[in-house]
Amino acid sequence: MHTEDTEEFLLPRSRRANERLHALIPGGAHTYAKGDDQYPEDLAPVISHGRGAHVWDIDGNRYIEYGSGLRSVSLGHAHPRVVEAVRRELDRGSNFVRPSILEVEAAERFLATVPTAEMVKFAKNGSDATTAAVRLARAATGRPRVALCADHPFFSVDDWFIGTTPMSAGIPAATNELTVAFPYGDLAATEELLTRYQDEVACLILEPATHTEPPPGYLAGLRELADRHGCVLIFDEMITGFRWSEAGAQGLYGVVPDLSTFGKALGNGFAVSALAGRRDLMERGGLRHSGDRVFLLSTTHGAETHSLAAAMAVQTTYVEEGVTARLHALGERLAAGVREAAAGMGVGDHVVVRGRASNLVFATLDENLQPSQEYRTLFLGRLLAGGVLAPSFVVSSALDDADIDHTVDVVAQACAVYRKALDAGDPTPWLAGRPVKPVFRRLA
Missing domain, CATH: 3.40.640.10 (Type I PLP-dependent aspartate aminotransferase-like (Major domain))
Structure with missing residues (x-):
């Protein structure tokens, strides 16, 4: 079970795996947006597996995941119709x-x-x-x-x-x-x-x-x-x-x-x-x-046949199951909940949800309402400790109402700490390490 305090939320196996990744792979990942510099220091989970809207890290923690696969896994991980379409091709050559x-x-x-x-x-x-x-x-x-x-x-x-x-x-x-x-x-x-x-x-x-x-x-x-x-x-x-x-x-x-x-x-x-x-x-x-x-x-x-089979299954699922409409409905529920939670904790002008309901992102703003990597770090860390992996709030159709409700609860807890940092005029005491960094920057 996750604790409410990120200082007690540790990922020792993920931290060691990240060291191995950096030793062998430039940047420690095959996509810069997945780099551990995008997460609070020593709080970048290394994933073991996923199913539906959830992923598990190698430390044994389960998360509700947003922005799955950089927006690619919109039906949820290991979606049965997609997996079955691919499985039919596995023994037929690729x-x-x-x-x-x-x-x-x-x-x-x-x-x-x-x-x-x-x-x-x-x-x-x-x-x-x-x-x-x-x-x-x-x-x-x-x-x-x-x-x-x-x-x-x-x-x-x-x-x-x-x-x-x-x-x-x-x-x-x-x-x-x-x-x-x-x-x-x-x-x-x-x-x-x-x-x-x-x-x-x-x-x-x-x-x-x-x-x-x-x-x-x-x-x-x-x-x-x-x-x-x-x-x-x-x-x-x-x-x-x-x-x-x-x-x-x-x-x-x-x-x-x-x-x-x-x-x-x-x-x-x-x-x-x-x-x-x-x-x-x-x-x-x-x-x-x-x-x-x-x-x-x-x-x-x-x-390659497996991916083409997957693509055909994805399109069939979208059309037959009304997936686009579901993504919008889930996103609208999430956006409303996050905005209400942020407003309730007095940070409605600082934790801002933007975008089309099916493709939500969030902004973390400082005391002067300017984008802040420090406050983003604070917010991400609190979400992780609450079991929410959310570099964005981009939904997948595998989410259910309970996932959304839990996410909103965790956001409310994160916003309470956010308010404390704003009142102090300095989020640093709540960071426990360097802030997250933008992907596109000249120097490492």
Whole structure:
């Protein structure tokens, strides 16, 4: 059982495992957002296993988990329909010298789910899909520049994006100069950018929505700008795909991009992503055209059968069980509870829940209502001690009302300590170590 005091909540096995991870793996994890620097010092659990909305660490603690698999496990861990679909393929082989029949079946299922797209190609991670979209846009337009939305945190591990972050070491300046940025929600600024770089911008790439809804007419306005300036409109639907609607944000808002990319929820933890879009663009990476060939996506494991089977099961489950609606309902219950708990403890202006109900994040603000890593550390530590692993409040459909109620109780306890720290004007006595750090920073 967890104690209320983080000083008594210890993770000795996880701490030793983290040392082993750092000794063998740069950063101690295969994704920077999973690094132990994102958690209070010596309180970064190393996971043993998960089921549904719960995970267990190697110290034997059970947690209600949010943001599962960086938003990828939206149905909960080891979901029976997904596991069974994968199990059926296990004895049938996973990768062949020619396409499996599953490749066409998975493509048919995807395009039925996202009918705004005409062709699809699968890969293993989102970065490959977004970079393929950028390459395709450059090939189709003959233009060098990429315009990305400056307000969205991540698009790719590849140079065209990472060069814009504080972690740009190893990327040539000449590459960085080819990426320009536009602000979300500001059509006038985007038009000014396209005019300044007239006939140079190959594409506009953005998440169609994040923690804020698109302003009325914004996405349609971007569509018109892209058409008028002759550039390709790309929606990164890694997060919005399925969480906003089964057909993504493009299906919800009724604005059709030229290309879009999906991942995360698509496989419920299995490695699969997708590039989808207009036939005339996508076919440039195929064999049925007379122009220059585009090396679109060609990955050894891109069509590995287990992940395609998982993706098909995920889409079926979403449609048949109304998963998107359930995610919204759970998120609304959680957001209301957290806001009430924070307000009740006098920190309603400091612990702030934001975003669409299916994709909630939280902000931790200091005495001056400024974002604070120190207060985030305090809050995360108290949640962990109460059995809640929550780098965000992004829900999975495996949560139930009891999970939400327990989470709200733990949040209330955390907020009581938060209030004490605010009154003292210094959270340091409650941290027991260095504060958590942002993922994107120049120095380790």
